[in-house]
Amino acid sequence: MAQINVNNLTFSYEESFDNIFDNVSFSIDTNWKLGFIGRNGKGKTTFLNLLLGKYQYSGSIITQTVFDYFPYCITQKQMQMPAAEFIDEIKNQCELWRVVRELEQLCGNTEILYRNFCTLSLGERTKILLAVLFSGENDFLLIDEPTNHLDQKSRENVKAYLSLKKGFILVSHDRDLLDSCIDHVLVLNRQTIEIQSGNFSTWWENKQRKDQFAKMENEKHLKEINKLKQAAAQISRWADKNESTKIGFDPVKEPDRCTGTRAYIGAKTKKMQSRVKQIETRIAREIEEKEGLLLDLERISSLKIMPLAHHKETLVHIKDYSVKYKGNKEPVFANIAFDIKKGSRIALHGENGCGKSTLIKMVLQKSGFTNTNMPVTESGISETASGLVVSYVSQDTSMLKGNIQEFCIKQNLDKSLFFSILRQLGMERTQFVKEIGDYSEGQKKKLLLAASLLMPAHLYIWDEPLNYIDVFSRMQIENLISEYKPTMLFVEHDKVFREKIATTIIKL
Numbered sequence: 001m002a003q004i005n006v007n008n009l010t011f012s013y014e015e016s017f018d019n020i021f022d023n024v025s026f027s028i029d030t031n032w033k034l035g036f037i038g039r040n041g042k043g044k045t046t047f048l049n050l051l052l053g054k055y056q057y058s059g060s061i062i063t064q065t066v067f068d069y070f071p072y073c074i075t076q077k078q079m080q081m082p083a084a085e086f087i088d089e090i091k092n093q094c095e096l097w098r099v100v101r102e103l104e105q106l107c108g109n110t111e112i113l114y115r116n117f118c119t120l121s122l123g124e125r126t127k128i129l130l131a132v133l134f135s136g137e138n139d140f141l142l143i144d145e146p147t148n149h150l151d152q153k154s155r156e157n158v159k160a161y162l163s164l165k166k167g168f169i170l171v172s173h174d175r176d177l178l179d180s181c182i183d184h185v186l187v188l189n190r191q192t193i194e195i196q197s198g199n200f201s202t203w204w205e206n207k208q209r210k211d212q213f214a215k216m217e218n219e220k221h222l223k224e225i226n227k228l229k230q231a232a233a234q235i236s237r238w239a240d241k242n243e244s245t246k247i248g249f250d251p252v253k254e255p256d257r258c259t260g261t262r263a264y265i266g267a268k269t270k271k272m273q274s275r276v277k278q279i280e281t282r283i284a285r286e287i288e289e290k291e292g293l294l295l296d297l298e299r300i301s302s303l304k305i306m307p308l309a310h311h312k313e314t315l316v317h318i319k320d321y322s323v324k325y326k327g328n329k330e331p332v333f334a335n336i337a338f339d340i341k342k343g344s345r346i347a348l349h350g351e352n353g354c355g356k357s358t359l360i361k362m363v364l365q366k367s368g369f370t371n372t373n374m375p376v377t378e379s380g381i382s383e384t385a386s387g388l389v390v391s392y393v394s395q396d397t398s399m400l401k402g403n404i405q406e407f408c409i410k411q412n413l414d415k416s417l418f419f420s421i422l423r424q425l426g427m428e429r430t431q432f433v434k435e436i437g438d439y440s441e442g443q444k445k446k447l448l449l450a451a452s453l454l455m456p457a458h459l460y461i462w463d464e465p466l467n468y469i470d471v472f473s474r475m476q477i478e479n480l481i482s483e484y485k486p487t488m489l490f491v492e493h494d495k496v497f498r499e500k501i502a503t504t505i506i507k508l
Contacts, residue, residue, distance in 0.1 A: 004030060005062040006027065007025050010022055033166055038187060069144070071129050072090040084099075122148075123352030141167065149493075154352065155176075162181040175200050176495045184198070302483075307486040310458040338504070360461055366383065391460045397445060397448065401437065445465070459487050464493065478497060
């Protein structure tokens with residue numbers, strides 16, 4: 001057991017306008033199973049890279065721990081090779097038999113080790129890299145979103161593996177995974193950093209209570225400040241009115257008054273003004289006590305979506321449908337049958353490589369959303385309603401280039417509305433002047449989701465939309481779909497999201 005001590009850590013990127021970390025200090029135990037939680041762009045991946053010594057910073061990070069980091073960086077040369085030939089390059093002294101053992105636990109298909117890495121699906125690549133990570137011993141693991149692109153079975157295997165292991169920091173937005181694997185949380189709040197024992201649900205319950213208490217205290221202080229301001233204003237008016245009577249009087253109306261009364265009136269006014277100053281001091285004290293109460297309050301704003309109404313009840317009709325890639329003997333999937341009716345939300349579910357993304361691409365092609373002719377042969381029925389308008393979110397963000405202004409022009413989006421949605425999803429205004437290439441993966445995914453929400457459509461097709469998206473934004477999107485009930489076809493491995501949102505789950 002060892003400690004990682006962070007003292008007065010301050011860090012910002014050269015091109016950034018603000019600090020990622022500003023004079024923060026905390027300690028963590030290397031025996032903990034630590035979940036790392038925070039909004040996209042708050043610095044979770046940056047902190048892991050600071051532990052690895054990749055960046056210069058002020059302050060100190062004191063530890064004797066040996067780290068290993070997931071995901072590994074794969075070069076262009078390695079992409080053209082089977083993983084079995086380069087695993088010792090990405091992890092020192094990595095033994096193939098250990099990787100095979102871990103891969104069997106993750107998916108049971110070791111054949112993917114001997115295929116060129118570039119030909120594998122994103123999920124298959126993730127499994128190989130996790131197997132390499134887990135093949136080591138005595139390393140403190142820095143695991144950055146390991147379940148993105150993984151199917152449910154592989155997620156369960158990762159969950160079971162991590163639940164038995166000690167000594168890691170897990171960056172994840174998968175609530176089910178966090179609840180199963182961790183015993184402490186490290187949270188990057190809006191303004192502060194906190195460490196708690198327990199899993200995600202424990203922390204979230206505590207946070208909701210804390211936020212509710214902060215809001216109640218804030219309301220109490222606001223009421224007290226308002227009452228004090230009213231009292232101060234009233235006494236100030238009385239003082240001004242009293243002071244105005246010092247000079248000049250009507251002997252008929254005030255026969256008992258003389259010039260000596262002026263001193264008495266002045267003393268009375270001074271006393272009133274002193275009372276006003278005392279109230280102002282109390283107001284300042286109340287405001288000071290109020291400051292900081294809402295610094296870490298997570299405001300999960302309500303989002304809006306504008307689904308179109310189609311004249312047909314059935315938007316997509318699929319019956320006895322099979323797809324086979326040219327040159328392959330076996331179909332990707334066979335004899336699929338389901339309808340997408342207005343208001344339904346169809347979740348495609350199954351292992352990596354079972355054809356979920358292929359099916360989505362075929363529906364997109366049939367609807368005229370894309371003109372790309374996939375190298376496949378089809379059989380059976382796959383039809384879409386005429387005039388169907390589709391809004392699509394891809395699982396791939398690699399095509400995002402340039403800046404937000406250019407993105408808005410290319411997508412024909414209203415810039416002010418687009419910025420508003422991004423702000424509601426937790427993105428800071430300082431991010432709007434950066435190049436998209438400098439965004440975190442979660443921030444890039446938010447661009448795609450915000451663009452989809454702005455587009456009025458009959459059918460929303462989302463392919464793994466929540467990869468890299470933070471927990472708070474996931475809750476926002478869940479609330480949005482529950483309220484507006486758009487017609488959807490989606491793939492999502494987040495178990496909590498899928499079970500909350502889907503009206504029908506199609507298993508491939």
